[in-house]
Amino acid sequence: MFKKHFLVAAxxxxxxxxxxxxxxxxxxxxxxxxxxxxxxxxxxxxxxxxTDNFTRTVKPMLEEVLGVxxxxxxxxxxxxxxxxxxTANSEPDGHTLDFASSTLVTSLAAGQNPTGxxxxxxxxxxxxxxxxxxxxxxxxxDFESFMAHAEENPGEVIIGGTHAASPDRMAFLSFRDAxxxxxxxxxYDEEGSVxxxxxxxxxxGMFGEISSILSYxxxxxMMPILVFAEERLGNFPDIPTTVENGWNLTDxxxxxxxxxxxxxxEIVAKLESAFKEVYDSDAYQEYEERVNLHYRxxxxxxxxxxxxxxxxxxxxxxxxxxx
Amino acid sequence: MFExxxxxxAVVLQPMNLLILTSAVFIGFIGGxxxxxSGVILVVILLPVTYGMDPTAAFMLLTAIxxxxxxxxLITAILYRAPGTPEAVMTAFxxxxxxxxxxxxxxxxxxxxxxxxxxxxGTVALIIFTPLLASVALKFSSxxxxxxxxxxxxxxxxxxxxxxxxxxxxxxxxxxxxxxIDPLTGTSRYTFGSLHLAEGVGLIPVIVGLFAVSEVMKxxxxxxxxxxxxxxSVKIFDMPILRRIGITLSRSSLLGVIIGILPGxxxxxxxxxxxxxxxxxxxHPEQFGKGxxxxxxxxxxxxxxxxxxxxxxxxxxxxxxxxxxAIILGAFIMHGLQxxxxxxxxxxxxxxxxxxxxxxxxxxxxxxxxxxxxxxxRLLNIPYSAxxxxxxxxxIVGTYSVRNSMFDVWLMLGFGVxxxxxxxxxFPLVSIILGLVLGPIAESELRRSLAMSQGDLSIFFTxxxxxxxxxxxxxxxxxxxxxxLRKRWRIKAATT
Numbered sequence: 095m096f097k098k099h100f101l102v103a104a105x106x107x108x109x110x111x112x113x114x115x116x117x118x119x120x121x122x123x124x125x126x127x128x129x130x131x132x133x134x135x136x137x138x139x140x141x142x143x144x145t146d147n148f149t150r151t152v153k154p155m156l157e158e159v160l161g162v163x164x165x166x167x168x169x170x171x172x173x174x175x176x177x178x179x180x181t182a183n184s185e186p187d188g189h190t191l192d193f194a195s196s197t198l199v200t201s202l203a204a205g206q207n208p209t210g211x212x213x214x215x216x217x218x219x220x221x222x223x224x225x226x227x228x229x230x231x232x233x234x235x236d237f238e239s240f241m242a243h244a245e246e247n248p249g250e251v252i253i254g255g256t257h258a259a260s261p262d263r264m265a266f267l268s269f270r271d272a273x274x275x276x277x278x279x280x281x282y283d284e285e286g287s288v289x290x291x292x293x294x295x296x297x298x299g300m301f302g303e304i305s306s307i308l309s310y311x312x313x314x315x316m317m318p319i320l321v322f323a324e325e326r327l328g329n330f331p332d333i334p335t336t337v338e339n340g341w342n343l344t345d346x347x348x349x350x351x352x353x354x355x356x357x358x359x360e361i362v363a364k365l366e367s368a369f370k371e372v373y374d375s376d377a378y379q380e381y382e383e384r385v386n387l388h389y390r391x392x393x394x395x396x397x398x399x400x401x402x403x404x405x406x407x408x409x410x411x412x413x414x415x416x417x
Numbered sequence: 418m419f420e421x422x423x424x425x426x427a428v429v430l431q432p433m434n435l436l437i438l439t440s441a442v443f444i445g446f447i448g449g450x451x452x453x454x455s456g457v458i459l460v461v462i463l464l465p466v467t468y469g470m471d472p473t474a475a476f477m478l479l480t481a482i483x484x485x486x487x488x489x490x491l492i493t494a495i496l497y498r499a500p501g502t503p504e505a506v507m508t509a510f511x512x513x514x515x516x517x518x519x520x521x522x523x524x525x526x527x528x529x530x531x532x533x534x535x536x537x538x539g540t541v542a543l544i545i546f547t548p549l550l551a552s553v554a555l556k557f558s559s560x561x562x563x564x565x566x567x568x569x570x571x572x573x574x575x576x577x578x579x580x581x582x583x584x585x586x587x588x589x590x591x592x593x594x595x596x597x598i599d600p601l602t603g604t605s606r607y608t609f610g611s612l613h614l615a616e617g618v619g620l621i622p623v624i625v626g627l628f629a630v631s632e633v634m635k636x637x638x639x640x641x642x643x644x645x646x647x648x649x650s651v652k653i654f655d656m657p658i659l660r661r662i663g664i665t666l667s668r669s670s671l672l673g674v675i676i677g678i679l680p681g682x683x684x685x686x687x688x689x690x691x692x693x694x695x696x697x698x699x700x701h702p703e704q705f706g707k708g709x710x711x712x713x714x715x716x717x718x719x720x721x722x723x724x725x726x727x728x729x730x731x732x733x734x735x736x737x738x739x740x741x742x743a744i745i746l747g748a749f750i751m752h753g754l755q756x757x758x759x760x761x762x763x764x765x766x767x768x769x770x771x772x773x774x775x776x777x778x779x780x781x782x783x784x785x786x787x788x789x790x791x792x793x794x795r796l797l798n799i800p801y802s803a804x805x806x807x808x809x810x811x812x813i814v815g816t817y818s819v820r821n822s823m824f825d826v827w828l829m830l831g832f833g834v835x836x837x838x839x840x841x842x843x844f845p846l847v848s849i850i851l852g853l854v855l856g857p858i859a860e861s862e863l864r865r866s867l868a869m870s871q872g873d874l875s876i877f878f879t880x881x882x883x884x885x886x887x888x889x890x891x892x893x894x895x896x897x898x899x900x901x902l903r904k905r906w907r908i909k910a911a912t913t
Contacts, residue, residue, distance in 0.1 A: 141461040141744060147751055150465060167821050172598070172615030176822075179612060204603050206615065252869060258603035280868045281601055283861070284743065286736035290680050293734070294555035296869065309735055309757020384753040 125360030128188055133164040136181055138174025138194040145174075148221060148349050149193040151381050155372040173201045173259065178209035178352070186356030188365055191217070196261040196348045199403050203410035204259035211403055212355060215362055218369045219350040219394035219402075221387050224327065225265045226318035227253075228307055229299040230292055237319040237334050240299070241275075248276035252297040254288040257281050261347045265301040265322060267413040272341035292316055303347055304330070305386035322346055327389050345406060349392075350399055366396050422544055425769030429777055434474060438774055441478045442781045445485025446789050449492075452499045452629055452808070452815045455621075456486035456741045464748055472752045473767050477774040479748060480728070483741050484536060484778045487684055487724040488786070491528040491717055492793055496521060499629030499808055504684040504720040506624050507692040510847055511705060511712025513632075518708055521794075526652045527713045529786045530659070531666060535718030536779040538670035539677065539725025543732075544772050547761065550726075551733030554678045559865035560877050562679070564886035566859035569686075571890045571897075572693035573848055583848045590852020591860075593618050600861050601868075613824035620685070622825045623853060625812045626832025627839075627846050633805045634837045649794040651787050662714040665695050673719035677726020682858060683739025687723030688716035689854055697893065706845070725775065732768055734758055 135153065139145035149166055157164055169177035177192050184190035192214065201207040227240075234240040244251045255262030258281045266279045280297065282288045285306065291297045293315050304327075310316035321327060321335045322343050336343040351369060353362060372378050373393050382388045394402065428434060448459040459482050467475035490502030495512030508528060515524035542550065573583040596607045597617025608614040669691040676687040695715035696705050705712050727738030735757035737743035749756045754764055761768060799807075816829045836846060870876035878884045 141457070143743075143747060147747055151751075169821055170616070171820050171822060172612045175612050175615065206598060206603060206605070208612070249871070257598075257600055278868065280865050282865070283600060284737075286680050286730075286743070286746075290555055290730070290734070290736050291558055294558055296558040307757070309755045309759045313758035315758050385750055 125358060125364055128361050128364055129160055129162040130187075131162075131189060133160075133162055134184075134190045135164055135166045136177040136190065136192050137166060137168045138170075138177035138192060138198065139168070140170035141168050144223075144347075145193060145195045145349055147385070152193075152220070152369075152372055152378070155375060155378060156368060159368045159371050173197050173206060173257070175201060175207040175209065178207060178214060181352060182209045182213035182354055184354050186354040186358070188353055188357050188361035190354065191365075192352040194350065194352060196264075196345070196406075197259070198352075199406050200261055200264050200410055201259045203264075203407055203414055206259050211400070211407060214352040215355045215357060216396055216399040216403065217351040217353055217362060217365045218373075218396060219348050219392065219399040220369065220373055221349040221382070221392040222390055222394075223303040223305060223347045223349075223387055224389050225261065225301060225322040225346040226304050226333070227269070227299055227320040228292065228302050228316050228318050230295065231314060231317040233295070233298070234319060240319055241273075243298075244275045244277055249278065251275070251277040251299075252280055253277055254280050254282055254291055254297045254300040255302070256285055256288065257283070261345070262301040264410050264413065265343070265345070267417060268343050268345070268409065269301075269320075269336075269341070271413055271416065272336070272343055273339075289316065304389065308386060323390065329389060350394075362396055370395075418545070421765055421769040422773060424766070425771075425773035426776075428473060428766075428770040429477065429773045434477060434770075434774070437474050437478050438481050438777060439781065439785075441481035442485045442778055442785060443789075445482040446489045446785070448482070449486035449489030449505075450501045450793060452493055452501050452625055452811050455490075455502045455819075456483045457744060458818060459486060460741055460744050460748075464744070464751070467748065468751065472754065473770045475752065476745070476748070476767060476771050479745055480771050481774055481778045483745065484721070484724060484775055485782060487721055488529075488532040488536070488717075488782050489789075491532065491713075492525065492790060493629075495524045495528060495713070496794070497629065497808055498632040499812065500624060503620050503624060504688055504724070505716070506628065506685065506850060507688045507716035507847070508713055509628055510692070511707070511709050514706070514708035515710075515713070520708070522649045522651050523655070523658070523710075524708075524713055525649065525790055526655060527658060527662065527710050528717050529651065529783065529790075530653050531662070531669075531714040531717035532721045533779050533783045534666055535670045535673055535721035536725060536782065537776070538718075539674050539722035540772065540775045540779060542674045542722075543725050543728055543775070544769075547729050547733045550674075550678050550729045553675075554680060554730045554734070554736075554738075556882060557679050558880075559862040559869060560880050560883040561886065562682070562858055563862040563866055564877065564883040564890070565676075565679075565682075565690075566855045566862065568886050568890045568893075569690050569693060569855045570851065570859065571894050572697060573851060579843075582842075582844050586845055586848025587852040590849040590854075591856040592852075593623065593849070594853050594856030595860070600857075601864050611824075613822060616820075617857075618828065618853075619819060619825055620853065621819050622816050622829035623832050624850065625816055626829040627836035627849065629808060629812050630830060630833025631836030631840060633808050634833060635840065636801055637805050649790070651790050653783065653787065658710055662710055665711045665714045666718050668698075669695065669715040669718035670722045673722030674726040676719070677723030677738055678729040680730050680736045680738050683727055683741075684720040684723040686854055686858075687726075688720040689851060691719030692716045693851075706847070721779075728775075731756065732760060735760060 135149055137146050137149045146168060153164055153166060174194055174197060178198060181190055181192035229240060253266055255266060263279060270277055288300045292300050304318055307316050318333055321333050323335050324337050324344055326335055460479055467478060486502055487504050490500055490505030491508045492501060494500040494505040494509040496516055498509045498513040500506045500509050512524045573587045596614055598605055598615050672691045673687045676682060676690060692715045695711050696702050727742045730736040730738045731742045731746060737746045746756055813826050816825050866876050877887055
């Protein structure tokens with residue numbers, strides 16, 4: 095008992111005296127104890143959306159794996175920038191987790207999110223939703239007809255999407271950059287308005303996730319004509335991909351978990367394996383299938399995800415500067 | 418369709434489902450009555466609870482809560498000028514003056530009846546016209562939304578009080594609305610580098626501050642001698658009143674349904690537009706804001722009708738018509754259902770059960786509101802020195818809970834002080850809300866329209882709906898200038 099108190103006192107004293115060098119010594123102890131108190135999940139999005147649903151689905155599963163309670167707090171302000179900032183300023187002990195989507199990196203590229211990738215460490219990517227170009231099939235039955243129309247009418251084709259720093263906008267910019275088409279983008283406040291305008295014939299198409307338009311495909315109101323992927327999707331073998339058109343565009347909307355960058359590696363590793371266990375569970379896979387997020391592998395470990403985010407940031411910054 | 422509705426009714430009338438509906442209505446009553454706890458928050462809180470439930474029961478629960486919160490926001494709006502939900506802001510304008518005149522019971526009765534009628538009209542429209550109305554919603558694009566917002570803004574001219582104050586208020590509202598990241602280009606405007614302002618100034622902090630907190634300040638400082646409220650007896654069916662508000666009720670219910678089905682603008686906007694139109698068409702516009710029964714009937718019929726209308730595009734197209742319906746859409750997906758154009762076909766049993774549930778909820782509002790309000794008005798016996806702080810506390814908790822933001826709380830208190838000061842010079846606070854709600858719609862839809870037409874202004878006049886709406890706004894503006902002038906000429910002519 096005395097010994098433990100002494101250790102805690104010594105390590106906290108050491109921390110204050112010598113700063114981060116002692117953190118590594120204290121951390122192995124911290125990792126063994128982790129988690130020592132309830133976790134706090136910060137959702138970088140409003141209640142009810144995809145990221146919120148993801149967080150609330152994972153919550154009980156992770157609680158079971160780690161044997162700890164947790165609370166969910168939505169911080170939708172500034173496209174979630176507040177959630178990232180609060181995570182970066184939190185105690186670096188792995189108890190504050192930031193559940194975020196690709197908006198983290200798109201808003202960073204657009205200069206709307208002051209928390210850089212160096213201030214956050216990704217724990218894992220859990221979901222990778224496929225980006226597609228969606229049109230009204232009565233207007234454009236296939237991708238060739240869309241391309242032909244856009245080439246013949248430069249500056250007249252209008253594509254809709256959600257706000258100016260969204261993954262949809264990045265998909266639009268990278269598509270325009272790669273294809274060299276002269277097309278325009280109009281941002282709407284929410285996805286529903288974008289689809290209403292596509293179905294109402296007011297705009298030519300939109301960038302969005304395949305999972306959210308399944309019912310429209312069945313009714314024939316909307317149809318994806320281009321998939322941002324390396325290979326054609328098993329479930330939709332008729333839809334051409336970006337890569338087969340010679341464009342290396344494969345990014346969609348991704349969802350993952352982040353912690354403060356100062357968090358000891360041992361704790362990040364422990365969290366990563368806990369999330370991996372959740373990801374591999376039947377219950378989680380069932381959920382992915384139910385919400386149609388199973389078209390491609392969602393899992394990406396801490397290091398690989400970090401590297402991918404850096405690459406995406408570079409690309410998005412370049413695209414926005416060109417614009 | 419009628420058969421489907423009857424079989425839906427049979428599902429709803431099962432004892433377990435009736436129990437769920439009843440409890441949903443009570444949860445909605447309580448949540449809606451507390452300032453700051455809106456339908457959105459309640460639905461989010463209860464969403465995880467429904468995962469284990471049968472989908473039909475789950476969605477009856479969620480939609481019934483949604484319907485009843487829209488109703489119960491009026492209670493505190495009328496009694497304390499503290500709108501329980503954003504949808505009930507307009508109700509406070511005439512409801513609270515009636516309370517001050519000792520007519521709280523009458524005001525509440527009008528509110529209850531108008532809500533139930535608006536809700537019923539909305540539900541019937543939902544049941545009969547869903548596929549038809551959905552195609553109307555698709556006809557509306559940016560130019561039409563812009564024209565609608567302009568029509569709403571022109572009402573400043575007929576709002577009574579000093580016109581210059583109305584114009585200043587609306588401009589102030591527009592200015593507040595422009596704070597935040599520009600939705601179209603992503604440029605920060607008036608954020609002063611603060612992340613808290615990046616998302617803009619929320620509607621809740623402004624409403625709660627301007628109306629509820631300023632009122633508590635006014636009463637606490639004792640600037641207004643206040644007669645203590647006697648026992649409030651709610652009279653729902655009052656024939657002379659019903660005859661007086663009949664036309665207002667039918668117009669507002671229809672207007673509510675139509676505005677409700679438009680994606681992206683919800684019940685709060687519907688209440689505002691319908692209040693404005695009622696003022697505009699009234700023979701006694703000067704009575705509004707001082708306790709006109711029509712001023713309660715119009716927003717309450719419209720917001721309840723619009724709440725139902727917002728479900729039309731959700732069920733028919735999978736497009737949410739408002740914030741709360743967006744969360745209900747998320748709930749459908751979580752339950753493994755696929756909202757969209759095929760939804761009515763693939764899940765018709767569920768949808769008609771939900772329709773039938775909503776139908777019954779409106780009768781439950783009529784039935785249960787009286788005892789609930791009776792319970793609630795017991796609070797009126799608490800001395801104001803205790804009640805005032807409780808109201809402020811509710812305002813703080815409610816505002817905080819919207820975005821989990823302490824900044825919003827300070828903002829709300831700041832608007833409280835502002836509201837207090839503005840009321841001293843008899844400034845029409847409604848004009849600020851008008852600018853704040855309609856400003857963002859007008860601005861971004863104008864820019865989207867111009868992006869659609871590549872800068873060509875004729876897009877507003879070549880599309881029939883938008884052209885009609887803009888023509889009406891122009892006529893009304895001209896009328897607002899000419900009518901008082903003609904009156905003055907006549908008086909001049911008579912005296913000379």
